[in-house]
Every structure is written in C-alpha cells, then in structure tokens.
Amino acid sequence: xxxxxxxxxxxxxxxxxxxxxxxxxxxxxxxxxxxxxxxxxxxxxxxxxxxxxxxxxxxxxxxxxxxxxxxxxxxxxxxxxxxxxxxxxxxxxxxxxxxxxxxxxxxxxxxxxxxxxxxxxxxxxxxxxxxxxxxxxxxxxxxxxxxxxxxxxxxxxxxxxxxxxxxxxxxxxxxxxxxxxxxxxxxxxxxxxxxxxxxxxxxxxxxxxxxxxxxxxxxxxxxxxxxxxxxxxxxxxxxxxxxxx
Amino acid sequence: xxxxxxxxxxxxxxxxxxxxxxxxxxxxxxxxxxxxxxxxxxxxxxxxxxxxxxxxxxxxxxxxxxxxxxxxxxxxxxxxxxxxxxxxxxxxxxxxxxxxxxxxxxxxxxxxxxxxxxxxxxxxxxxxxxxxxxxxxxxxxxxxxxxxxxxxxxxxxxxxxxxxxxxxxxxxxxxxxxxxxxxxxxxxxxxxxxxxxxxxxxxxxxxxxxxxxxxxxxxxxxxxxxxxxxxxxxxxxxxxxxxxxxxxxxxxxxxxxxxxxxxxxxxxxxxxxxxxxxxxxxxxxxxxxxxxxxxxxxxxxxxxxxxxxxxxxxxxxxxxxxxxxxxxxxxxxx
Numbered sequence: 294x295x296x297x298x299x300x301x302x303x304x305x306x307x308x309x310x311x312x313x314x315x316x317x318x319x320x321x322x323x324x325x326x327x328x329x330x331x332x333x334x335x336x337x338x339x340x341x342x343x344x345x346x347x348x349x350x351x352x353x354x355x356x357x358x359x360x361x362x363x364x365x366x367x368x369x370x371x372x373x374x375x376x377x378x379x380x381x382x383x384x385x386x387x388x389x390x391x392x393x394x395x396x397x398x399x400x401x402x403x404x405x406x407x408x409x410x411x412x413x414x415x416x417x418x419x420x421x422x423x424x425x426x427x428x429x430x431x432x433x434x435x436x437x438x439x440x441x442x443x444x445x446x447x448x449x450x451x452x453x454x455x456x457x458x459x460x461x462x463x464x465x466x467x468x469x470x471x472x473x474x475x476x477x478x479x480x481x482x483x484x485x486x487x488x489x490x491x492x493x494x495x496x497x498x499x500x501x502x503x504x505x506x507x508x509x510x511x512x513x514x515x516x517x518x519x520x521x522x523x524x525x526x527x528x529x530x531x532x533x534x535x536x537x538x
Numbered sequence: 539x540x541x542x543x544x545x546x547x548x549x550x551x552x553x554x555x556x557x558x559x560x561x562x563x564x565x566x567x568x569x570x571x572x573x574x575x576x577x578x579x580x581x582x583x584x585x586x587x588x589x590x591x592x593x594x595x596x597x598x599x600x601x602x603x604x605x606x607x608x609x610x611x612x613x614x615x616x617x618x619x620x621x622x623x624x625x626x627x628x629x630x631x632x633x634x635x636x637x638x639x640x641x642x643x644x645x646x647x648x649x650x651x652x653x654x655x656x657x658x659x660x661x662x663x664x665x666x667x668x669x670x671x672x673x674x675x676x677x678x679x680x681x682x683x684x685x686x687x688x689x690x691x692x693x694x695x696x697x698x699x700x701x702x703x704x705x706x707x708x709x710x711x712x713x714x715x716x717x718x719x720x721x722x723x724x725x726x727x728x729x730x731x732x733x734x735x736x737x738x739x740x741x742x743x744x745x746x747x748x749x750x751x752x753x754x755x756x757x758x759x760x761x762x763x764x765x766x767x768x769x770x771x772x773x774x775x776x777x778x779x780x781x782x783x784x785x786x787x788x789x790x791x792x793x794x795x796x797x798x799x800x801x802x803x804x805x806x807x808x809x810x811x812x813x814x815x816x817x818x819x820x821x822x823x824x825x826x827x828x829x830x831x832x833x834x835x836x837x838x839x840x841x842x843x844x845x846x847x848x849x850x851x852x853x854x855x856x857x858x859x860x861x862x863x864x865x866x867x868x869x870x871x872x
Contacts, residue, residue: 347750373752385750387743398740399751401733445751 298361300325300483301346301453306355308341315341317507318355323453328479330494331487332518333504334528339487340382342504343457346485347379348372359453378451382458382487384438388431392422392441395430399448412448420444420474436467440474447478454478456486460493472496491519503527548727551810555720562716563709571712575780577820578715581813582722583773584800588812589726590766591801593735595742596759597651599794600640600658603665604633604767606788608774610669610684613693613784618680621702622694622779629775630768637767638760645756645763659794666789689785696779706779715776719813722769726809729765738762799838803845805852814853 299322308316316338323329331339344350346357348369357365364372387395396416400409417423420440425433430441439459446454459475460468472493475484479497488494494501494515501518503510505527511518518524558578563571587601608629615625640661644654673686682690695705696714706714729735741748741755749755778784787793796819804815819838826834849856 349746349750369746369749370752370754373750379750381746381750385744385747387740387747389743390740394736394740398736398748401752445747449752 298325299323299358300327300360301485302358303346304356304358306342306345306357307353308338308345308350309353314507316345316352319507319509321502321509323483323485325452325483326481328475328484328497328499329486330498330501330515331485331504332489332494332501333510337504338507339504340457341507343379343455343485343487346372347377347455349379373449373451376449376452377455378446378449378453379455380439380442380446380457380459382461384435384442386430386438386441386445388429390430391427392430392433393417393426395441396444396448399445402449416444416448419447419477421470435462436464439463439467439471443471443474443478452483454482454484456484456488458487458489460488460490465492468493469496551723551727555716555723558716559713559720563713568708572708572780573824575708575712575715576777577817578712578719579773579776579780580800580820581816582715582719582776583770583797584804584812584816585719585722585726585809586766586769586773587797587801588804588806588809589769590762592807592809592812593730593742594738594759594762594766595651595745596763596766597655598658598763598766599655599798600637600661601766601770601797602789602794603658603662604637604770605774605777606662606665606669606784606786607633607636608771609778609784609788610690610774611771612775613690613778614679614682614684616694616779617682617690620694621700622696623699626696626772626775629778630771633771633774634764634768637764641760641763645759659791662789662794663791666786666791669786669789685785687786689783689787690778691783693778693782693784695782696776711776711780715780718772718776722772723809723813734758734761799842802852803842805854805856808852808854811852811854818853 301321301323303319303321306316306319306321307314319342331342333339341350345352348364348367348371351366355365356363359375359377362375364375387398393413397409397413400412400416403409403412414423417426420443422437422441422444425437430438433441439461443456443459446456456475460471463471468490469492475486475497478484486497498515500512501515502512503518503524510523510527511521513521562574566574583601583605586604587598590596590598590601611632612625612629615628616622619625640658644657649657669684670687672684673688675683677684677686684690696711697706698704730739737748737753738758741753741758745755774788777788800816800819801812802815803819804811804813822841823834823838826832826837845852851859
C-alpha cells in the first residue's frame with residue numbers, strides 16, 4: 294500500500310452462498326493512487342469480492358470503508374456515486390445503443406451538455422473507438438467491447454476503478470494495448486484489477502494480492518509473489534516445480 | 539441517416555395528426571367520428587403500455603387497471619360534482635397515485651420481470667372482481683351507484699371547463715381526443731429525447747450497467763410507471779365520457795391482453811407502432827364484427843400467429859427492416 298491512509302479498506306469481509314463461503318473474513322487495504330492486481334485460481338473468490346465492493350452483492354459480514362466512509366450494504370448506484378466504477382468480467386454494455394451513447398450515459402458527472410459532449414469525445418479518443426462512435430455497441434468485436442466498457446468506467450473520472458479480467462478473451466496484441474491503456478489511466482487514480490494474464494500483470498501491477506479459497510493467501514511485488522512456494526502450490530499443486538499463472 | 543429517419547417519423551406523425559384533427563371532422567359523418575374517437579382513446583392507452591413496456595422495459599398487465607380506475611374515478615366524480623374539469627384531473631391523478639404506490643413496492647422490493655407481470659395482472663383482476671361485487675344500493679360514492687357488473691350508466695360528458703351547460707358533443711370529443719393523443723405522443727417523444735428518456739432506455743438495455751454508472755434505477759422505473767399510469771387513466775377518463783358508461787369489463791383479462799396485442803402488433807419499442815397496431819386491430823375487429831364473415835377472435839389469432847412468424851418485431855420495425863433491405867447498397871442500413 295503506497296498511500297498514508299487506505300482509500301479502500303475491508304475488515305473481516307465475508308460473503309456466503311448457502312453453505313459455501315466465497316469470501317472469508319478478508320482484511321484488505323489499497324492506498325490512494327495504487328494499482329493492485331488480484332490473482333488466484335478460479336473459484337478463489339476474487340469476483341465475489343469485487344461484487345461486494347461494487348454493491349452488486351451484499352456482504353454477509355464484515356465492513357467496507359471507502360475514503361473513510363462506511364459503504365457496507367450500500368446499493369451499486371450509491372457506491373458508484375461515491376466514485377467507484379467497475380468493469381465486469383463479461384462486458385456489461387447498452388448493446389442497442391451506439392458506442393457514443395454508451396459513453397455519454399457514463400458522463401453524467403460532467404455537468405452541462407457541452408461538457409458531457411467534450412468528455413465523451415475525449416474518452417472515445419482514449420479508448421480508440423472514435424471511428425466506431427455511431428456503431429451499436431452490440432455489433433462490436435469482443436476486444437473492442439472490453440475497451441468500450443473501460444471507457445464507461447473512466448468516463449465519470451472515478452476515484453477507484455475495479456477491473457474484473459480486463460483482458461479476458463483478447464489477443465496478445467490487444468492485451469499489450471490494454472495494459473498500456475490501463476497504465477495511462479492509472480495516473481492519479483486507484484485501480485484494482487482481477488487478472489489471470491501474467492503478461493498483463495507484469496506490465497501494470499505495483500503490488501499483487503493472491504486469493505485462495507476466499508481468503509488472502511499472500512501479498513507482495515509481482516516477482517516475489519510468483520516465486521512464493523505457497524502460490525505455486527495453489528496454482529499447480531504440491532511438489533510441482535513450475536511457473537505460477 | 540438517423541436524423542433523417544427521426545425527422546421522417548416526426549413529419550409522418552405530424553401529418554397524421556393534422557389529418558386527424560383538421561380533415562377527418564370535416565370529411566366524415568358523426569358516427570364515423572364516434573367510432574374513430576374510441577380508436578384514438580385506445581391508442582392513448584396503447585401508448586401508455588408502449589412507454590412502460592417498450593421503453594421502460596416493464597411488462598405491465600396493469601394498464602387496464604389504471605385505465606379502469608381513471609374511468610371510474612371520472613364517472614364517480616363527475617356524477618357528484620356535475621362539472622368535468624376536476625374529475626378529469628382526478629381521473630389522471632388517482633391512477634398515477636396507484637401506480638406510484640404499486641411501483642414503490644415492486645421496484646424497491648426488486649421484484650423480477652415475470653413476477654411484476656403477474657402482480658400487475660392480479661391487481662387488474664382484483665379490481666374486476668371487487669367492482670363486480672359492488673351491486674346494490676349500499677355501494678355508492680355520494681350520488682354515484684357503482685352498479686356491480688352492470689357498471690355506471692349515464693356518465694355526464696366532458697364539458698367546457700367551468701361551463702357544465704356546454705358539453706362536448708361527438709365531433710368535439712373527437713377533436714379533443716385527437717389533440718390529447720397528439721400531446722401524449724409528442725410529450726413521450728420529447729421525454730425520450732431528454733436525458734431522463736435516454737437513461738430510461740439505457741435501463742431497459744442493461745439495468746445492471748445503469749446502476750453501476752450511478753443511476754438510481756428504482757426511482758426512474760417508478761417515474762416511468764407513474765407516467766404510464768397517468769396516461770392510461772387519462773384514456774380511461776375519455777372512455778367513460780365517450781360511452782357515458784363504464785363497467786368492470788375494463789379490468790377484465792380479455793381487455794388486458796388486448797392492450798398487449800396492440801403494442802406487439804405495432805412493434806415493441808416504438809410509439810407510432812402502438813398507435814398503428816391499436817387502430818389496425820380495432821378496425822379489423824369492428825369490420826369483422828359488422829360483416830359477420832368469420833369469428834373475430836379466430837381471425838385475430840391467425841393474424842397474430844402470421845405476424846409472429848413473418849414480422850416478429852411488429853409492423854413498424856418490420857417495415858423499417860424491409861425498407862433498410864431494399865435501400866441501395868452503400869447507404870447506412872440503419
């Protein structure tokens with residue numbers, strides 16, 4: 294954590310689904326301006342943890358504090374209004390609306406129509422979809438849908454961005470472009486990204502947090518975490534000497 | 539091409555409105571205007587569902603409840619007051635309030651789409667049986683006897699505001715209804731062009747994403763539902779004044795389903811489609827009823843099956859798709 298006080302903090306955060314504990318008493322902190330990656334095998338609880346942070350799921354127990362405010366149990370729109378934006382695992386877009394309209398809907402914080410128009414154009418240029426502005430979002434190929442959703446996330450200039458697998462289904466070139474985009478977006482912002490792609494993680498992350506069975510297994514720099522014996526065991530099983538992720 | 543398409547639609551609606559208001563009264567007999575008035579009243583009701591369902595994404599079987607409540611409120615109030623201005627306002631406000639109350643429980647409780655449809659249907663049927671059980675002299679509100687399944691006869695007409703001695707006769711009511719239809723249609727189009735309207739459509743497209751952008755979905759859905767309830771109530775007011783009669787049949791399952799058929803035939807997600815679908819279906823039903831060529835419901839059912847097979851999205855979107863296909867290549871297909 295780089296900041297003096299954490300921007301986001303969870304204390305004993307727990308989420309159960311019946312008898313299954315998807316997130317188990319997680320104490321997590323991320324500092325202002327930090328770019329953190331969350332990794333872990335499938336089913337480790339990363340996405341559920343994200344959905345608790347964004348208000349899509351109500352935690353079963355524990356607290357969430359954002360910039361000193363308790364946001365535990367707040368709805369998604371209330372948390373979004375506090376400056377938290379999420380990019381979901383499967384791009385959630387307004388498929389029947391144009392790319393331009395999608396972004397414009399995300400600029401409501403900007404004030405006047407003219408300001409919203411300017412912000413929309415800026416965002417479209419940033420995500421490289423200015424030439425696709427009039428195209429329905431539902432017609433975009435997968436990689437561009439991911440970028441458009443990133444555009445929706447950044448359009449409101451949030452203080453905390455949650456990116457759930459931003460490179461899922463992308464080609465190597467698109468992954469590199471997305472990493473470059475996320476690095477640029479990270480300037481002056483706090484980002485937490487769930488990701489499996491080690492190339493992407495190496496390119497963007499300051500610190501990596503490893504989830505396993507709903508708990509935090511370890512935390513540290515990318516290299517330190519990838520060399521960690523426990524992490525390699527979690528990914529590849531005990532006694533196997535192979536590279537994590 | 540979007541701006542051209544939008545303006546073509548608006549121009550078409552404007553021409554249709556001008557013909558309805560200026561030409562029809564001069565060119566037709568009173569009985570034709572009487573029949574057309576009913577079609578236009580139903581078109582207003584169809585617009586209420588087109589707005590709530592087609593743009594708000596809320597499948598409401600309750601539009602008939604709001605329609606009937608508007609009709610009954612107007613009938614009871616105008617019988618008691620003897621003047622129509624306040625009863626008209628009440629006929630809009632009371633259904634809108636019911637929609638607000640119902641919508642609060644539906645949207646704040648996060649009732650899913652299917653259950654919402656079932657609950658709104660149940661509300662209509664509750665009104666049907668409740669009002670139906672109100673036969674007898676003990677069931678009266680002031681001077682108005684509710685009359686059970688026989689309904690309330692001799693509902694006084696709409697009059698010039700403040701002048702009950704000047705009622706609107708058939709031709710006048712036709713013009714008033716056509717103007718109301720034009721205002722409702724234009725008002726909804728305007729609403730859809732505002733930021734509020736854009737967010738409403740966005741919620742229909744992806745409710746979760748709208749929430750994640752910071753929009754209070756519940757509040758906007760409630761607003762959509764209340765506006766739709768008020769419009770349906772207004773149609774109910776005109777209906778009670780048109781026939782000088784209202785009965786529990788306005789809450790019936792058949793009538794509820796009929797509204798949905800109008801909107802589906804015209805095309806979900808369009809306003810003009812709701813008006814066209816309603817007028818077309820009602821005209822065919824009337825013609826079949828008069829000509830006695832075949833069973834009305836059988837023909838309508840067959841027509842609906844054909845529509846689902848060949849123009850699944852309804853007449854207006856189907857026509858748009860057809861025009862897009864026959865346009866010369868190289869032009870924007872949308």
